[in-house]
Amino acid sequence: MHFPRSAARLTAGLLLVSALVTPSLAATGTVNAGGSTLRMRAESNTGSTILKSLDHGTQVEVLTAVENGWYQIAHEGTTGYVSGDYLTVDAAEAAALPVEELPTYVQITTSALNVRSGPGTEYEKVGQLGMGTVAEAVATLDGWYQLESGYISAEYAQEIDPSQMGQGQAIADFALQFVGYPYVYGGSSPSGFDCSGFTSYVYKQFGYSINRTASTQLDNGYAVSMSELQPGDLVMFKKGSTSKRATHVGLYIGNNQFVHASTSSVGVIISSMSEAYYTTGFVGGRRLV
Secondary structure, three states, X not given: OOOOHHHHHHHHHHXXXXXXXXXOOOEEEEEOOOOOEEEEEOOOOOOOOEEEEEEOOOEEEEEEEEOOOEEEEEEOOEEEEEEHHHEEXXXXXXXXXXXXXXXXXXXXXXXXXXXXXXXOOOOOEEEEEEOOOEEEEOEEEOOEEEEOOEEEEHHHXXXXXXXXXXXXHHHHHHHHOOOOOOEOOOOEEOOEEOHHHHHHHHHHOOOOOOOOOOOHHHHOOEEEOHHHOOOOOEEEEOOOOOOOOOOEEEXXXXXXXXXXXXXXXXXXXXXXXXXXXXXXXXXXXXXXX
């Protein structure tokens, strides 16, 4: 059968429109959070911003599978990420999803590491990174990491788990909202905190159960020196002649500062690690995330 040229153009147009509106490959997921809710986050880790909370049984569109066991989903106009531990997806549909690769992040392990214009010490120095700095590596070469700003030696950097990116900062940011709250001896809630009650309360909100006193919190996580501190780390101090291993604890927030429940006269405050009282009394830092 022969179609007029106008009809042929119309048919081709309809086919083109059909191709444009064909949905991309996706799956249907069902929230399986028991009696709780599932948090949709801006990135595929528990430290990123919460976009919304989804009730148990909510159905969502699953767009991609992430390497770390999370899914990128869409729900009522919002796109974000949820943990695959609390989302039920048909196995066949999940296997057909595109996989989202995670970037490689490295952390500097020396006090000062030169960034160079090429992968070798003979190249010009274009910058410097301090200990604890985290950067995204866009490529891995023989003994070198390529960053957006240049190249660093792999000998002085270690790869870190992307799923933990941002969690320490999120903990520090959460703690800062309580600046100005009252100090109450034995307190561990926003109605009043003592030092270890404050740190244990903050960590509890992120799913961590830590010891209750400053001394016993020295047994949580692993040790880090003052020069290695990162946001979210516990910082411990000891003053006076006491058999206790620590008499005070706070949360490091970056820039050589920490937030803590100090005394009944000032409550929760921010202090500098450079103050003599804290510099001489520092007994250790502990990292849990």
